[in-house]
Amino acid sequence: MNPVDAAARPAPPRINPLQRIWLRELGMERLWLRTPPAAPAIKTPVAPAVGASAPAPVAAPSALSGGAPAAAPQSAVVAPAPAESPSAVPTIAPPAQAAQVSAPAATPAEPPSGRASSAIPASILNRTGPPPRPAPKVEVQEEAPPPIPVAEAVKDANLEQLAAQVVACSACGLCQGRRHAVVGQGAQPTRWLVVGEAPGEQEDRQGQPFVGRSGQLLDAMLAAVGMSRERDVFITNVIKCRPPGNRNPKPEEIAACSPYLMRQIALLKPERILVLGRFAAQTLLGTDATIGSLRGRVHHLKTDEGAQIPVVVSYHPAYLLRSPSEKARAWQDLKLAAREL
Numbered sequence: 170m171n172p173v174d175a176a177a178r179p180a181p182p183r184i185n186p187l188q189r190i191w192l193r194e195l196g197m198e199r200l201w202l203r204t205p206p207a208a209p210a211i212k213t214p215v216a217p218a219v220g221a222s223a224p225a226p227v228a229a230p231s232a233l234s235g236g237a238p239a240a241a242p243q244s245a246v247v248a249p250a251p252a253e254s255p256s257a258v259p260t261i262a263p264p265a266q267a268a269q270v271s272a273p274a275a276t277p278a279e280p281p282s283g284r285a286s287s288a289i290p291a292s293i294l295n296r297t298g299p300p301p302r303p304a305p306k307v308e309v310q311e312e313a314p315p316p317i318p319v320a321e322a323v324k325d326a327n328l329e330q331l332a333a334q335v336v337a338c339s340a341c342g343l344c345q346g347r348r349h350a351v352v353g354q355g356a357q358p359t360r361w362l363v364v365g366e367a368p369g370e371q372e373d374r375q376g377q378p379f380v381g382r383s384g385q386l387l388d389a390m391l392a393a394v395g396m397s398r399e400r401d402v403f404i405t406n407v408i409k410c411r412p413p414g415n416r417n418p419k420p421e422e423i424a425a426c427s428p429y430l431m432r433q434i435a436l437l438k439p440e441r442i443l444v445l446g447r448f449a450a451q452t453l454l455g456t457d458a459t460i461g462s463l464r465g466r467v468h469h470l471k472t473d474e475g476a477q478i479p480v481v482v483s484y485h486p487a488y489l490l491r492s493p494s495e496k497a498r499a500w501q502d503l504k505l506a507a508r509e510l
């Protein structure tokens with residue numbers, strides 16, 4: 170060819186080894202090879218095939234390589250053959266697969282020039298099947314940092330931060346079934362802290378404590394001693410997420426959730442605590458005594474800050490709805506709590 174003609178001809182587009190194979194499949198390779206581009210080869214690292222030694226460099230025949238002798242094979246990244254491949258034919262992995270960690274680059278690296286294609290193994294150049302399928306993307310997940318124990322996380326939280334922590338809490342399995350975590354509701358600062366067991370269905374729906382039938386009865390009981398949840402009382406539960414089917418909370422759920430209640434007590438500094446029901450009373454007072462033996466007297470809760478908060482135990486409103494005859498005893502408990510202690 171006249172060298173002047175060749176110089177005047179616009180540079181042909183560059184192709185990478187994979188495109189070259191496709192051209193070959195289409196029978197167009199020779200058209201391309203007559204006008205080999207003059208751009209230099211781009212060197213990329215070579216990875217050996219897993220479980221096999223790296224393929225021996227195959228010098229492409231001069232008819233394929235455009236006449237120039239092949240350089241050492243540096244452009245191909247060789248990956249194991251796909252599972253459906255009948256033989257251990259190495260395939261050319263896209264850069265993203267070869268790297269296995271980073272996301273694919275938005276702009277692919279400049280493809281190798283025609284000369285660099287001399288590094289294609291003969292087994293690929295001579296293959297007769299369809300072009301290899303792109304390798305599946307490999308996603309690498311970062312390891313999550315270890316969770317911070319609840320007691321540690323709440324240590325310095327204020328009420329607002331504590332509420333955010335409760336809402337985001339996943340310290341036990343109850344978070345999986347909840348609609349809302351129920352932090353608590355009421356006056357801040359507060360005179361009384363009322364502590365129930367755990368949210369029920371209505372509380373889980375609305376994200377507020379004691380809003381179902383039990384809640385209506387509780388409001389009426391409080392009103393009977395001149396207290397209201399807006400003005401004098403903060404209401405919460407030992408467990409902040411609803412147990413499925415209102416089952417009893419498990420020891421590990423109590424252990425996971427108790428630091429929230431303890432921090433609420435430390436921050437709200439209530440004058441006294443009214444505990445409703447056996448479960449809440451036993452948990453807060455650290456006893457397995459019956460509710461019958463715990464009610465009717467004043468207990469004291471020692472806080473980490475050195476305070477002694479009077480605690481009065483009474484029946485849970487849900488129990489009173491089932492056993493209205495016990496309301497008279499509950500009334501005695503309320504009067505005890507309302508007395509100057």
Ligand code: URA
Nearest residue numbers: 365366367368378379
């Ligand atoms: N029962 C409880 O113990 N707490 C609630 O918030 C509602 C029902």
